[in-house]
Amino acid sequence: MNITKQQKLISILGVGIAILSITRTITSNGDLTSAVTISQALGFAVPIGLAGLAGIWSERAGVVNIGLEGMMILGTFGAGWAGYQWGAWAGLVAGVVFGGLGGLLLAVASVSFGVDQIIAGTAINLLATGLTKFLAILLFTDAPGGGQAQSPPITGEIPTITINAIADPLIALHDKGLFFISDTAGLLSGLFFQLSLLTVITALLFIGTAWLLWRTRFGLRLRSAGENPWAADSLGVKVTTYKYMAVTISGLLAGLGGAYLSIASTIYRNGQTAGRGFIGLATMIFGNWRPGGTGAGAIMFGYIDTLRLIDSDNKNVRGLILIGALVVLLIAVFLLRSARRSTGIGFALLGAVLVGAFLVASNFPPEVAQVAPYITTLLVLATASQNLRPPAADGAPFRKGESH
Amino acid sequence: MLKGVKIASVLAAAALVLTGCSKSDNGAAATTAPATSAAPAVKVGMAYDQDGKGDGSFNDAAYAGLSKAQADLGVEIKEVNSGSSATDASRQELLTLLATDGYNPVIAVGFAYSTALAATAAQFPDTTFAIVDSVVDAPNVGSLVFAAEQGSYLVGVIAASASKTGHIGFIGGMEIDLIKAFEAGFDQGAKSVNPSIKIDSKYMGAAGDNTAWNVPDKAKAASAAMIGKGADVIYAAAGGSGLGMFQAIKEAGAGHWAIGVDSDQYNVPSLADYKDFILTSMLKRVDVAVYDVIKGVVDGAPLTGVQNFDLAKDGVGYSSSNPAVADFAAAADAAAAAIKDGTVTVATK
Numbered sequence: 131m132n133i134t135k136q137q138k139l140i141s142i143l144g145v146g147i148a149i150l151s152i153t154r155t156i157t158s159n160g161d162l163t164s165a166v167t168i169s170q171a172l173g174f175a176v177p178i179g180l181a182g183l184a185g186i187w188s189e190r191a192g193v194v195n196i197g198l199e200g201m202m203i204l205g206t207f208g209a210g211w212a213g214y215q216w217g218a219w220a221g222l223v224a225g226v227v228f229g230g231l232g233g234l235l236l237a238v239a240s241v242s243f244g245v246d247q248i249i250a251g252t253a254i255n256l257l258a259t260g261l262t263k264f265l266a267i268l269l270f271t272d273a274p275g276g277g278q279a280q281s282p283p284i285t286g287e288i289p290t291i292t293i294n295a296i297a298d299p300l301i302a303l304h305d306k307g308l309f310f311i312s313d314t315a316g317l318l319s320g321l322f323f324q325l326s327l328l329t330v331i332t333a334l335l336f337i338g339t340a341w342l343l344w345r346t347r348f349g350l351r352l353r354s355a356g357e358n359p360w361a362a363d364s365l366g367v368k369v370t371t372y373k374y375m376a377v378t379i380s381g382l383l384a385g386l387g388g389a390y391l392s393i394a395s396t397i398y399r400n401g402q403t404a405g406r407g408f409i410g411l412a413t414m415i416f417g418n419w420r421p422g423g424t425g426a427g428a429i430m431f432g433y434i435d436t437l438r439l440i441d442s443d444n445k446n447v448r449g450l451i452l453i454g455a456l457v458v459l460l461i462a463v464f465l466l467r468s469a470r471r472s473t474g475i476g477f478a479l480l481g482a483v484l485v486g487a488f489l490v491a492s493n494f495p496p497e498v499a500q501v502a503p504y505i506t507t508l509l510v511l512a513t514a515s516q517n518l519r520p521p522a523a524d525g526a527p528f529r530k531g532e533s534h
Numbered sequence: 535m536l537k538g539v540k541i542a543s544v545l546a547a548a549a550l551v552l553t554g555c556s557k558s559d560n561g562a563a564a565t566t567a568p569a570t571s572a573a574p575a576v577k578v579g580m581a582y583d584q585d586g587k588g589d590g591s592f593n594d595a596a597y598a599g600l601s602k603a604q605a606d607l608g609v610e611i612k613e614v615n616s617g618s619s620a621t622d623a624s625r626q627e628l629l630t631l632l633a634t635d636g637y638n639p640v641i642a643v644g645f646a647y648s649t650a651l652a653a654t655a656a657q658f659p660d661t662t663f664a665i666v667d668s669v670v671d672a673p674n675v676g677s678l679v680f681a682a683e684q685g686s687y688l689v690g691v692i693a694a695s696a697s698k699t700g701h702i703g704f705i706g707g708m709e710i711d712l713i714k715a716f717e718a719g720f721d722q723g724a725k726s727v728n729p730s731i732k733i734d735s736k737y738m739g740a741a742g743d744n745t746a747w748n749v750p751d752k753a754k755a756a757s758a759a760m761i762g763k764g765a766d767v768i769y770a771a772a773g774g775s776g777l778g779m780f781q782a783i784k785e786a787g788a789g790h791w792a793i794g795v796d797s798d799q800y801n802v803p804s805l806a807d808y809k810d811f812i813l814t815s816m817l818k819r820v821d822v823a824v825y826d827v828i829k830g831v832v833d834g835a836p837l838t839g840v841q842n843f844d845l846a847k848d849g850v851g852y853s854s855s856n857p858a859v860a861d862f863a864a865a866a867d868a869a870a871a872a873i874k875d876g877t878v879t880v881a882t883k
Binding site: 166170173174259263266270271274275276277278279280282283391394395396397399400401402404405435436439440441495496497500 | 586587588617736747749751752759762774777778781803804806
């Protein structure tokens with residue numbers, strides 16, 4: 131029996147909704163699939179997803195981008211600086227440009243001068259942190275409503291879209307609490323409820339990236355620079371140019387992620403990114419250096435973060451534990467059937483521990499949800515490492531004319 | 535490759551220099567000579583934590599006390615920031631620098647300085663030190679602590695009186711005892727008005743997670759969720775994250791109230807957009823404490839030991855700059871009187 135990609139996707143979605151549905155029924159917690167949760171989760175997913183997408187662009191061309199966090203910081207600063215003077219859209223553009231400058235710097239350092247990519251990326255993180263703090267003191271201290279560590283409020287906003295005609299009946303259906311149907315309605319309603327235009331743009335960027343990198347000649351050449359630049363070079367691909375383009379686009383996207391944060395918070399503030407560039411890097415690995423998986427990872431991490439934050443009586447974290455347990459057990463079943471016994475048994479044990487924890491404890495510290503992105507990435511790395519396939523020449527220095 | 539190493543080191547050096555700038559660049563600019571004074575002026579060294587002034591809250595309150603002392607007492611001042619990647623060692627360097635340069639008193643703003651200040655104070659027994667929000671046990675250190683739970687009790691009374699839904703919320707920054715005292719006082723105050731009131735509570739980060747003070751987007755999500763479940767008054771003690779709570783309250787519209795913290799946030803310029811929704815603020819008079827310390831040194835009677843700024847000393851309180859709070863002032867003032875005369879004891883946990 132051959133399963134097409136579409137059928138596989140639909141069944142994964144179905145199983146996912148079923149798991150959420152089971153958890154919601156057992157814990158009687160409507161939060162898990164409500165419109166507010168989903169719409170907020172998408173909001174949190176945007177900066178993480180953009181950082182992940184930025185990582186894909188850079189690493190697909192063979193440049194490891196540890197500097198994502200720094201480029202995001204530049205983006206938050208640019209958005210704050212331009213945003214308070216000329217409005218949110220100008221802020222968006224400035225954030226993207228500032229991030230792009232960070233990307234260009236990484237390209238100059240690592241592609242032209244062959245600096246170790248990890249070191250160059252780390253330097254960009256340090257540089258962005260220091261530079262923005264310095265500039266904040268310089269530019270914002272005397273601005274009305276600003277301070278040493280934050281910009282004045284950004285004027286104007288990026289519109290959000292709510293389609294009541296679709297959202298309201300779906301929300302009503304969600305509130306009925308029917309198994310599976312209500313949860314599907316709840317998840318869908320989140321897409322039509324207070325959806326930021328930037329979320330839509332982000333989704334389009336994911337689709338556009340998937341198309342550009344995997345369906346066009348440009349994308350093939352760009353990816354060849356990350357898989358085997360020496361072979362690509364011998365065939366006449368301008369590897370250096372492609373690397374430059376990819377890393378700069380990476381910076382632009384990370385800058386957009388940062389700008390989104392500033393605009394959503396209506397100010398720039400030192401330390402606002404709070405490590406989201408690194409979480410983006412983790413989603414990229416989780417997503418196997420591909421847009422689909424990275425997007426799914428970002429939504430998952432956004433969802434987990436939302437559940438932690440909107441949780442007033444600690445019910446959600448408990449729900450998350452059960453969701454985690456069900457997912458882990460499901461993976462265990464697949465692994466055992468596909469004859470990967472030892473890993474399968476490991477997963478089964480982990481699942482059993484999680485189920486046990488769910489049954490025994492009634493209250494979990496919210497920090498469990500905070501570390502979830504990292505634990506998930508570790509689990510993926512530990513178990514799926516045979517299936518993960520980073521670009522073959524990711525991180526390798528390239529000199530034109532050399533052979534390997 | 536050698537060329538590459540050079541570039542990397544230049545980049546790293548640039549980053550270090552720029553980070554260094556942000557720590558103390560304003561120090562030089564802020565050093566001002568006193569206008570009139572024959573005797574050598576008292577030199578006050580002030581070390582802020584993280585990024586210092588401009589938070590519209592805690593650090594700005596400390597600065598208010600400092601600038602008042604500058605105007606009234608003619609002292610010379612120098613301000614430094616620890617920066618957000620500060621360690622105990624780097625904080626200690628800052629304090630040592632101030633003490634070596636003859637600044638006396640040296641005031642450290644924030645509990646994060648505890649370890650560094652204890653070490654520095656031992657090295658400079660002739661300098662008077664002060665630390666805000668923490669207790670350092672040394673003969674030359676004044677520990678300026680605030681009965682934040684008492685002030686929070688008052689705004690709890692106001693919140694419960696103002697709430698029409700019988701449901702209020704609390705947003706905390708980092709989940710540490712210092713902030714938990716705000717929540718405990720708030721809860722107790724609210725329950726003294728309405729024993730069956732529902733109080734939601736959420737912290738932005740665990741102890742040690744410095745991002746907790748800088749994530750307004752997360753505070754907004756948490757507040758919006760509380761509002762969605764029926765909360766109509768929210769109190770935030772979360773530093774820069776508190777902005778998100780104001781945004782959520784404003785989006786919820788009339789009938790919802792925000793309660794600010796530390797400074798009188800109704801009058802903070804960067805929060806002017808949210809002014810109409812800020813019912814009151816729990817005032818932590820860091821300005822009073824800082825001023826008192828400086829005045830003590832100027833008068834030759836330095837304040838040392840644990841200085842508890844409570845309601846009785848006007849070290850905490852609530853602001854009445856929004857006229858809307860007048861409806862609840864009687865209840866709050868009665869509660870304040872009860873705390874002062876000892877009828878009510880406010881728990882800190």
